[in-house]
Amino acid sequence: MAKPLVSSRADALAGTARVPGDKSISHRALMFGALAVGESVVEGLLEGDDVLCTAQAMRALGAEVERRADGSWRLFGRGVGGLAEPDGLLDMGNSGTGARLLMGLVATHPFTTFFTGDASLRSRPMRRITEPLGRMGAGFVTRSGGRLPAAVIGTAEPQPITYELPVASAQVKSAILLAGLNTPGETTVIEREATRDHTELMLRNFGATVTVDPLPEGGRRVTLTGYPELVGRHLRVPADPSSAAFPVVAALVVPGSDLRLPAVGINPLRTGLYQTLGEMGADLRFENSRVEAGEPVADLVVRFSELKGVDVPPERAPSMIDEYPILAVAAAFARGTTRMRGLAELRVKESDRLAAMAHGLAACGVRVEENKDSLTVHGTGAPPAGGATIAVNLDHRIGMSFLVLGMATAQPVAIDDGHTIDTSFPGFAALMNGLGANIGAGKE
Ligand code: S3P
Numbered sequence: 001m002a003k004p005l006v007s008s009r010a011d012a013l014a015g016t017a018r019v020p021g022d023k024s025i026s027h028r029a030l031m032f033g034a035l036a037v038g039e040s041v042v043e044g045l046l047e048g049d050d051v052l053c054t055a056q057a058m059r060a061l062g063a064e065v066e067r068r069a070d071g072s073w074r075l076f077g078r079g080v081g082g083l084a085e086p087d088g089l090l091d092m093g094n095s096g097t098g099a100r101l102l103m104g105l106v107a108t109h110p111f112t113t114f115f116t117g118d119a120s121l122r123s124r125p126m127r128r129i130t131e132p133l134g135r136m137g138a139g140f141v142t143r144s145g146g147r148l149p150a151a152v153i154g155t156a157e158p159q160p161i162t163y164e165l166p167v168a169s170a171q172v173k174s175a176i177l178l179a180g181l182n183t184p185g186e187t188t189v190i191e192r193e194a195t196r197d198h199t200e201l202m203l204r205n206f207g208a209t210v211t212v213d214p215l216p217e218g219g220r221r222v223t224l225t226g227y228p229e230l231v232g233r234h235l236r237v238p239a240d241p242s243s244a245a246f247p248v249v250a251a252l253v254v255p256g257s258d259l260r261l262p263a264v265g266i267n268p269l270r271t272g273l274y275q276t277l278g279e280m281g282a283d284l285r286f287e288n289s290r291v292e293a294g295e296p297v298a299d300l301v302v303r304f305s306e307l308k309g310v311d312v313p314p315e316r317a318p319s320m321i322d323e324y325p326i327l328a329v330a331a332a333f334a335r336g337t338t339r340m341r342g343l344a345e346l347r348v349k350e351s352d353r354l355a356a357m358a359h360g361l362a363a364c365g366v367r368v369e370e371n372k373d374s375l376t377v378h379g380t381g382a383p384p385a386g387g388a389t390i391a392v393n394l395d396h397r398i399g400m401s402f403l404v405l406g407m408a409t410a411q412p413v414a415i416d417d418g419h420t421i422d423t424s425f426p427g428f429a430a431l432m433n434g435l436g437a438n439i440g441a442g443k444e
Contacts (some may be wrong), residue, residue, distance in 0.1 A: 002416060002417040002419070002444070003417055003418045003419050003441075004389075004414060004415065004416055004417065004418070004441065004442030004443060004444060005399075005403060005414065005415050005418040005429060005439055005440070005441065005442050006406070006412050006413070006414040006415075006439070006440055006441070006442035006443075007402075007403040007404070007405070007406030007407055007412060007413050007414075007437065007438065007439045008406060008407075008412040008438040008440075009406075009407065009408065009409065009410075009412070009438070010250075010254050010407045010408070010436050010437045010438050011254075011256070011436060012254060012255065012256030012257045012258070012304070012436060013247070013250055013251050013254050013257040013258075013259055013407075013432075013435045013436040013437060014256075014257065014258050014259065014435065014436060015259065015260075015434065015435045015436070016259070016260040016261070016262065017247060017259065017260075017261060017431050017434065017435055018239060018261070018262055018263070019239045019240060019243045019244045019247065019261055019264065019425070019431070020046045020047070020048065020239065020240060020243055020424075020425055020426065020427070021044040021045050021046035021237035021238070021239065021240060022046065022198075022237055022238050022239065022240040022241070022242075022265050022295075023046050023048065023050060023051065023097070023240055023242065023243075023424050024097060024170070024196060024198050024240075025198050025202070025237050025238065025265070025295065026042075026045045026046040026048075026051040026054075026237055027050070027051055027054045027095070027097050027098055027101060028101070028174075028198055028199060028202050029042045029045065029073075029202065029235050029237060030042070030045070030051065030054050030055050030058050030065065030073070030075065031054065031058065031101060031102070031105065031178070032202055032203065032206045032230060032233075033058075033063070033065075033073075033075030033077055033232065033233070034058040034061065034063030034065065034075055034077050034078060034083075035063075035077050035078065035079065035080050035082075035083075035105075035181065035206075035230050036075075036077035036079075036206055036207075036230040036231055036232045036233065037077060037079050037229060037230065037231055037232065038076070038077065038231060038232035039074060039075070039076055039232045040074070040075045040076075040077065040232040040233050040234070040235070041072050041073070041074055041075075041233075041234045041235070042072060042073040042075070042235050042236075042237060043071075043072045043234075043235070043236045043237065044236050044237040044238070044239075045072075045073050045237055046237065046240065046424070047067075047426060048422055048423050048424045048425065048426050049093050049094065049095075049422050049423045049426075050092075050093060050094055050095035050097070050098055050423045050424060051095075051098075052093075053091065053092050053093040053095055053098050054092070054095065054098040054102070055073070056090075056091075057086075057090045057092065057098065057102055058075070060086035060087075060088065060090060061078075061083040061084060061086055061106070061113075062078050062082070062083055062084035063075060063076065063077055063078055063083075064076035075232075076232075077230070077232060079229075079230075080181050080182055080227060080228060080229070080230055081109070081181075081182040081227070083105070083106065083109050084111075085109075085111035085112070085113070086113055086114075088114075089114045089115070089116050089149070090102065090113060090114065090115050090116070091116050091117060092115060092116070092117045092121060093117055093118055093121065093423065094117065094118050094120055094121055094350060094394060094396070094420065094423045095117070095121065095423070096121060096124055096171060096349075096350070097171055099115055099117055099121060099126075099148065100126070100129050100171040100172065100174070100175045101171065101174050101175055101178055101199075102115070102178075103115060103126070103129055103130075103133065103150070103152050103175060104129060104133060104174065104175025104176060104177070104178040104179040105175075105178040105179065105181070106152050106154050107133040107136060107137075107138035107152055107154055107155065107158075107175075107179045108136060108137070108138065108154060108155060108158040108179045108180075108181070108182040108183050109154040109182060110154055110155065110156035111154050112151055112152065112153050112154065113151070113152045113154065114149065114150070114151050114152075115148055115149060115150050115151075115152065116148050116149040116150075117148050118394060119394060120350050120351060120393070120394035120395065121148060122143075122147055122148045122149070123147060124147065124148075124348060125145070125146060125147070125348055126142060126146045126147060126148060126150060127145075127146035128166070128167060128169065128172050129171070129172055129175040129176075130142065130146055130150075132161060132163045132172070132175075132176050133152075133175065133176070133179055135159070135161050135163070136155065136158050136159050136160070136161055136176075136179050136180075136183060136187075137155030137157055137158050137159050138152060138153060138154055138155050138158075138179070139152075139153035139155075140152060140153065141153070158179065158182060158183035158184070159183070160180060160183050160184065160185040160186055160187045160188075160226060161176070161187060161188070162187075162188040162189075162190070163176055163188070163189055163190070164189075164190040164191075164192070165189060165190065165191045165192070167345065168191065168192070168193040168195050168317070168318045168345070169195060169345070170195035170196040170197075170198070170199070170318075173189045173191060173195060173199065173222065174199040176189050177189060177199055177200075177203070177210075177222065177224050178199070180224045180226055181203075181208070181224070181226065181227075181228065181230075182226070182227070183226045183227075184226050184227065185225075185226055186223050186224065186225055186226070187223070187224050187226065188221060188222065188223045188224075189221075189222045190215070190219065190220075190221050190222075191219050191220055191222070192215075192217075192218065192219040193218070193219055193315065193317075193318050194219060194220050194269055194318065194319075195269065195318045196267065196269045196270055196318075196319075197212070197222075197267070197269055198267070198295070200212055200222055201294045201295065202235075202294065203224065203228075203230075204294070205233060205235075205293065205294045206228075206230040206231060206233055207228060207229060207230050207231045208224060208225070208228035208230060209224070209225040209228060210222065210223070210224050210225075211223045233293075235293045236292050236293050237293075238263055238264060238265035238292060238293075238295050238297040239261065239262070239263050239264045239265065239297075240264075240265065240424070240425075241264050241265050241266065241267075241270045241271060241273075241274070242270070242322045242323060242397075242424070243424060243425045244261050244264045244300060245273050245323050245326045246326055246400045246401070246404055246425070246428070246432075247259055247261060247302075247431070247432065247435065248261070248274075248277070248284065248300060248302045249277075249326045249327075249329055249330045249404055250404045250407050250408075250432065250435075250437065251302045251303065251304060252277065252282050252283075252284075252302060252303075252304060252305050252307060252330060252333075253304070253307075253329070253330065253333040253383075253404070253407065253408040254304060254407050254408045254436075255304050255408075256304055257302075257303060257304040257436075258301075258302075258303045258304070259300075259301070259302050259303075259435060260299060260300070260301050261299065261300040261301075261302070262299045263292070263297045263298075263299065264297060264298060264299070264300050265295055265296070265297055266286060266289065266296050266297060266298045267295055267296055268296075268319070269318070269319050270319060270320075271319060271320075272316045272317075272318075272319030272320030272323065273320040273323035273326070273327055274286075274300075275316070275319075276310065276312050276316070276320065276327060277307075277327075277330065279310045280305075280307040280308055280309070280310050280330065280331075280334055280338075281305055281306060281307050281308050282302065282305045282307065283302065283303040283304075283305045284300065284301070284302045284303075284305075285300070285301045285302075286298035286299070286300060287299045287300075287301055306335070306381070307330060307331075307333060307334035307335070307379075308334055308335050308336050309331060309334045309335065309336030309337040309338040309339075309377070309378075309379055310334075310338055310339075311338075311339045311341075312327070312338065312339065312340045312341065313341065313342075314341040314342025314343075315342070316342075317342040317343065317345070321345060321346075322349075322397060324340055324343060324346055324353065324354075324357070324375070325353055325356070325357050325397045325398055325401040326397070326400070326401045326404065327340065328340070328357045328361060328368075328375060328377050328401070329361075329401050329402075329404050329405045331377035331379055332361055332364075332366045332377055332379055332384050332405065333379060333381075333383060333384070333408065334377075334379035334381070335379055335380065335381030336378075336379060336381075337376060337377070337378050337379070338376070338377045338379065339374065339375075339376050340374060340375045340376070340377075341373065341374045342373060342374075343373050343374055343375060344372070344373040349395070349397075350393075350394060350395040350396065350397070350398075350420075350423075351392075351393040351394065351395035351398060353395065353397070353398065354370055354373075354375055355370065356390075356392075356393065356395065356398045357375060357398070357401070358370035358375060360388065360390045360398070360401075360402055361377065361384070361405075363388035363390070364384050364385060364386050364387065364388050364402075364405060364409060364413060365384045365385030365386070365387070366378070366379075366384045383408050383409050383410055384405070384409050384410070385409060385410050385411055386405065386406055386409025386410055386411040386412060386413045387409070387410070387411030387412070387413070388413060388414070389413075389414040389415070389416060389442070390402045390413065390414070390415050390416065391415075391416050392415050392416060392417055392418075392420055394417075394420050395420060396420045396421045396422075396423045396424050396425065397424070398415075399415045399417070399418055399420055399421050400421055400425060400428055402415050403415060403418075403428075403429070403432070403437075403439055407432075407437050407438070414442045414443075415442070416442075
């Protein structure tokens with residue numbers, strides 16, 4: 001059953017809130033813990049539906065995975081190459097990261113694994129991984145268009161490859177590197193634009209040899225040495241900068257707001273939104289910068305700000321790929337025009353986010369232009385009208401973006417289904433309401 005939600009104008013948002021753990025890092029922590037020899041303990045794991053699907057999948061592949069009473073997760077791994085054939089389908093829910101990384105991992109195990117997901121995931125492109133993984137020796141049976149459900153026929157004789165990514169995608173890079181774990185020799189991925197490097201950082205932390213060489217013309221060459229012995233680790237997952245983005249933009253657009261968000265990941269390959277908000281005039285500070293489990297973190301302090309429109313260069317897209325929906329909301333409150341370019345990948349996320357933002361903002365009275373791979377938002381400096389109900393189409397970030405919009409528009413903004421928010425930010429409405437927002441049940 002759908003769960004409609006409505007967000008009405010809020011008075012100042014104030015207080016301190018810990019946003020949930022990083023989704024990208026949480027998936028990887030479960031996968032690498034399941035591959036390591038011995039015990040791993042993960043604190044601060046995101047307990048969103050996406051990550052819970054990965055936990056279930058790692059169990060189905062033979063690892064011990066349990067949530068302990070103190071909220072930490074304990075894993076007992078199988079060793080690289082030690083995964084076992086699952087006896088049922090792996091249902092990855094809404095998660096592109098879970099599906100693509102695991103399809104890479106099992107591609108070099110000598111058994112067949114069947115993958116499926118929800119209607120959103122079943123519509124997403126998988127050829128971007130089946131093509132390079134096929135070169136490593138794996139076979140695939142997919143639905144038309146290379147979509148899930150799919151069977152991954154793992155190879156017993158994997159070949160290492162050197163592969164240049166045709167699209168800037170950390171999921172594709174990671175799928176190949178994970179396949180390279182149970183492959184002899186060196187597996188190399190060349191990326192012309194650097195994408196999030198959590199796989200590289202965490203694999204090294206677990207004991208693998210991963211070298212990263214910058215390319216003279218930009219980008220990186222990432223090389224993994226096969227058959228590493230991964231050893232169990234104790235990890236603390238930083239708060240997710242992609243989730244923190246929602247309270248941050250909410251504070252920027254609701255007058256009088258002042259928020260503190262502790263221990264947010266500030267990996268430079270994830271912080272494009274924060275750089276852009278700074279250019280727009282946001283009063284946003286990083287305090288107590290430190291490193292936790294190999295990842296940089298800081299406390300974010302943000303206050304209401306009068307924003308101005310900016311040009312966001314296309315080369316910034318990989319470092320803020322999940323943040324364009326909420327940036328478009330910030331842009332709707334800014335004075336002047338914000339141009340976002342290089343957004344073709346937004347069309348193949350959990351939904352077509354370019355179209356979703358263009359249509360939804362227009363329905364709320366914002367002047368927007370949508371092109372093949374760009375979005376232009378014309379802000380007037382005054383709050384938009386609001387007053388629309390937005391179809392989220394199984395896309396958590398679209399849902400949260402429009403609820404944030406409604407916190408400062410003249411009329412409330414509703415979404416048709418809030419369930420999907422649990423994929424990445426369980427407890428979003430309660431957390432925001434605790435800071436002063438007015439999110440309530442909407443009309444069926
Ligand atoms: C992710 C990579 C990105 C991002 C996704 C998480 C990851 O996807 O959008 O939310 O954890 O590697 P792409 O690789 O498709 O850009």
